Amino acid sequence: MNELTINILCKQFGIDKDVIDFVNEKEKYILDKFEEIDKIKEYNQFKVINAMQECKLSSTDFNWTTGYGYGDLGRDKVEEIYARVFNTEDALVRPTIASGTHALTLTLSGILRPSDELIAITGAPYDTLQKVIGIKGNIPGNLMEFGIKYKEIPLVNNTIDVNNVLNNIGNRTKILLIQRSTGYSDRRALTVEEIETAVKAIRKENDEVIIMVDNCYGEFLEYKEPTDVGVDIMAGSLIKNPGGGIALAGGYIVGKRNLVQLIANRLTAPGLGKECGLSFGTTRSTLQGLFLAPHIVSEAVKGALLVAIVYKELGFNVVPDVDDKRSDIIQGIQLNSPERVVEFCRGIQAASAVDSFVVPEAWEMPGYEDKVVMAAGGFIEGSSIELSADGPIRDPYFVYYQGGLTYEHCKLGVLKSLNNLIEKKLIDITKTKNLKQD
Numbered sequence: 001m002n003e004l005t006i007n008i009l010c011k012q013f014g015i016d017k018d019v020i021d022f023v024n025e026k027e028k029y030i031l032d033k034f035e036e037i038d039k040i041k042e043y044n045q046f047k048v049i050n051a052m053q054e055c056k057l058s059s060t061d062f063n064w065t066t067g068y069g070y071g072d073l074g075r076d077k078v079e080e081i082y083a084r085v086f087n088t089e090d091a092l093v094r095p096t097i098a099s100g101t102h103a104l105t106l107t108l109s110g111i112l113r114p115s116d117e118l119i120a121i122t123g124a125p126y127d128t129l130q131k132v133i134g135i136k137g138n139i140p141g142n143l144m145e146f147g148i149k150y151k152e153i154p155l156v157n158n159t160i161d162v163n164n165v166l167n168n169i170g171n172r173t174k175i176l177l178i179q180r181s182t183g184y185s186d187r188r189a190l191t192v193e194e195i196e197t198a199v200k201a202i203r204k205e206n207d208e209v210i211i212m213v214d215n216c217y218g219e220f221l222e223y224k225e226p227t228d229v230g231v232d233i234m235a236g237s238l239i240k241n242p243g244g245g246i247a248l249a250g251g252y253i254v255g256k257r258n259l260v261q262l263i264a265n266r267l268t269a270p271g272l273g274k275e276c277g278l279s280f281g282t283t284r285s286t287l288q289g290l291f292l293a294p295h296i297v298s299e300a301v302k303g304a305l306l307v308a309i310v311y312k313e314l315g316f317n318v319v320p321d322v323d324d325k326r327s328d329i330i331q332g333i334q335l336n337s338p339e340r341v342v343e344f345c346r347g348i349q350a351a352s353a354v355d356s357f358v359v360p361e362a363w364e365m366p367g368y369e370d371k372v373v374m375a376a377g378g379f380i381e382g383s384s385i386e387l388s389a390d391g392p393i394r395d396p397y398f399v400y401y402q403g404g405l406t407y408e409h410c411k412l413g414v415l416k417s418l419n420n421l422i423e424k425k426l427i428d429i430t431k432t433k434n435l436k437q438d
């Protein structure tokens, strides 16, 4: 590291020289892993550009219409490109899909009918979806209120328990839900290969049931996506990976044409489907974000690796582990105390370009059961492809780190958060077994 760099980190960012040396030292262990990350990035970049060319993306597609949005060519082009990138028959990509949760909710409520059954086959789904389904919170409008039945099948050794799944499929089972990413759990993400193995085994016995994937945080981590290996329908958020930090808002759903049609009828109205709904001039930013996404994701994954090695070396349990194959951008760190979770997030916030002066507090966030603390100083509010960290205040006090539009920013986040934890005397850098001190 150049003297000027060390100077600015010490003098302007208030980071202790020992912390800088420690992080630089640990970084050496992960540099050889960057090569594989770059290869995946290269392929995905070409895949995205090819989709844009094949769909004849044109400068006039960035124009938009008003009112009903009939003939919004840019909107249609975005959806055509998404369908190509994800290798599906059709896509629904809209700025009016408020979030990943909304995209997943539309998918479920568009397909499921009263007395149909949904089975989550990767254990408890993401916190917000538990409220959507109706297993937590008893919020009016949840799926169970509409007569949807629900079952959950836990993972066994981080693997989908295919036999148990097959034994549980009944004649009203409509959807099997797979969550690729860690979410707020203590498991690593499922790889696309693992998803493929499960999908093939299920398909051997059953070709009716709809296999759905919550792909949040998984896009562009691998050469393939779940829809390349037989998944029927998949959804995610545009303020995570595929928005590349540029998309202003939105969600996507990709998959079989008949399913996307059902979901579009839920999004707008039966009879309207995909034909209306304004893009509000977001076509250019959505596609520029998609163009940048493979690169941005690679930066974020490198950042996640740096966090992993630093905290592993300090004696903490990190998920995924440094040598695990990565299939999402999340890095979980089991910090074992609520104070550490909060101070870690405060350090990340202090490294942000936007709102660096804000001090995050744990709060009752809509959709979540436990209090959640969040560091989110993004250019796009709540964007977690940007440098961010969050954690529910619950045992065993995992903090989830993700995003970073540049690796350098990730590194600043690691430096600031570690420095903060040391300043608050919550971690001792001279001891590598902080975990054992508790």
Ligand SMILES: *Cc1c(COP(=O)(O)O)cnc(C)c1O
Residues within 6 Å of the ligand: 099, 100, 101, 102, 126, 128, 179, 181, 182, 183, 214, 216, 217, 237
């Ligand atoms: C982020 C996320 C969601 C959706 O969250 P939103 O904040 O609503 O976009 C759903 N599932 C998983 C696994 C996620 O990581």
